[in-house]
Amino acid sequence: MNYTIFRDGQQYGPYTLADLQRYVASGDVLLTDLASSEGMGEPVPVSQIVGTIPVPLQAAAPSAPAIEYPNPPNLHWGLVLLFTILTWGMFMSVWGVVLSFWLKKVAPSSRALYFYIAELGCLALVFALGMASVVAHGATTLIPIVQLASFVLTLIARYSFRSSMEEHYNNVEGIPLTLSGVMTFFFSTIYFQYHVNDIVRRKRVEQLQLVTG
Missing domain, CATH: 3.30.1490.40 (GYF domain)
Incomplete structure (x- = not known):
């Protein structure tokens, strides 16, 4: 009707x-x-x-599922520092690749992974050239050039990682994060590992508070 x-x-x-x-x-x-x-x-x-006929409610639009970002590699920053000392700094570069690989999953636009891999490639080349110079009983002029390239790539990788971290957590996940440029320069992956561990801890506290009310 x-x-x-x-x-x-x-x-x-x-x-x-x-x-x-x-x-x-x-x-x-x-x-x-x-x-x-x-x-x-x-x-x-x-x-x-x-009359008393109930007014039909419109079905609520399904909300978008919350994105579950993968947690960072679970390693205490103190261990990163220890392994870095024991390996004369080599572990810091390797762990930079591990962390940047995780960051690439969290923030696909991050390019830090490529710079860290390039840095490792330069370090491997320096080692190979050093071994070759020992065998040939003479120094090669390429080693200082490759070492300089490695240093430049290291700085680019560190600050690229820092930028991607701040952009993701501040703008995407809404977690306030400010990383010191000085600490990034001197401690890089040790400093980054400390902060990602702290972020995981803060998330767990928030989830526990939601569960317990």
């Missing part, structure tokens, strides 16, 4: 009962408005037609 609505001398409709219920729920049709349909005599207030 269709209904026509009358208000202030104006006529609206016709509407089905479902339409009428929806418009009442949204406030577009008032319960005091008059309504009429075929077979009815005089128009009656909408409240008499709707």
Whole structure:
């Protein structure tokens, strides 16, 4: 059955009962408005037609699933420092690749991984040239050049990682993060590992608070 609505001398409709219920729920049709349909005599207030019939609720749009970002490699920053000392700094470069590989999953636009890999390649080349010079009983002029390239790539990798970390956590996950440029220069992956571990800890505390209410 269709209904026509009358208000202030104006006529609206016709509407089905479902339409009428929806418009009442949204406030577009008032319960005091008059309504009429075929077979009815005089128009009656909408409240008499709707009565106690429950107003159907619109189904809520499904919310987008929360993105679960992978946790960083679980290694205490103190161990990163220890292994770096024991390996004369080599572990710092290797761990930079490990961390930047994780960051690439979290922030696909990050390019730190490429610079860290290039840095490792330069270190491997320096080692190979050094061995070759020992065998040939003479130093090669390429070693200082490759070492300089390795140093430049190291700086680019560190600050690229820092930039990607701050951009992701501040703008995507909404976790305030500010990384010191000085600490990044001197401690790089040790410093980064400390902060990613701290972020994981903060997330776990927040989840526990949500569960416990």
